[in-house]
Structure formats: C-alpha cells, structure tokens
Amino acid sequence: MAREAILRDTKNKTSTRYTCATTTGIAKGCFLKLSADKTAAASTGTADIFVGFAHADVNKSSDTNFNTETSVTADKGGVYELVASGSITKGDMLQTAVPGNYVMTIPEVATTGTSFNLTSVLQRIVGMALEDGDADETINVQVVC
Numbered sequence: 001m002a003r004e005a006i007l008r009d010t011k012n013k014t015s016t017r018y019t020c021a022t023t024t025g026i027a028k029g030c031f032l033k034l035s036a037d038k039t040a041a042a043s044t045g046t047a048d049i050f051v052g053f054a055h056a057d058v059n060k061s062s063d064t065n066f067n068t069e070t071s072v073t074a075d076k077g078g079v080y081e082l083v084a085s086g087s088i089t090k091g092d093m094l095q096t097a098v099p100g101n102y103v104m105t106i107p108e109v110a111t112t113g114t115s116f117n118l119t120s121v122l123q124r125i126v127g128m129a130l131e132d133g134d135a136d137e138t139i140n141v142q143v144v145c
Contacts, residue, residue: 004029052076
C-alpha cells in the first residue's frame, strides 16, 4: 500500500479494537476513521474523525472466503513517518487529507475563526509535525490521538 504509516518510536503507543466491515479490505498502516459507533473504516477524506492506523491487514485475502474479520486494531501514539499533502511546518497540528493516507495542516480558520468548534478540531487531529515538509514528502509526526 502506498503512503502507509510507518511506526518509528513506540513510546506512548496504544492499540484499540474497532468493529469493521467484512466486505472491505483494510491494509496494514492505513489511516482509520470512526465511521459509526465503535466502528472503523479506511480514511479517504479530509478532516475525518481519526482513530489510528491499521495494525495488520484485514480482509485482504485474494480468496474472499477468508475475508471474515469483523474487527480491526487501530494503533496510535508514538512517532510515525507520514506523507504530507501540501506544505507543512514543524509544530503544525495535522489532520487527514484526500485521497487518504496523507496529512495536512489543520487550517487556521478551524482554530481561530468565528465558528470555532473545539470538539470538531480535537476529533480530527492526527498529530503534530516534528519537521518541515513539502507535498508528497515523508515527515515525522508525533501522533497524539
């Protein structure tokens, strides 16, 4: 899978189990979003409610008779190598970005605009950039969710 999250420092890493659909494959390292009550799916959008990265391949067998997993483990915390969508400055808070498995800076309007919604901002934070990066560049991110 392209652009998968690569764990580089396990300090503060945690894992949580979520329900998932058996009809869709999820690749190891894929960004996961909260799609329903205690249910995770692959993140494909900007500002998804981020819950972590897939710990292992789920329902990815070429023989669909084996694709019966009903849960996925989401890893979070620690330092990961992630791919930038656009320019990122160290210290920026990051969110998911289209088409999936990218991160981008949370727009300032989300944190300082007149329609500021703290819950909305906190739900979509993936982590903090530990270094500068340009579009399609791999950077280190302290995942804080």
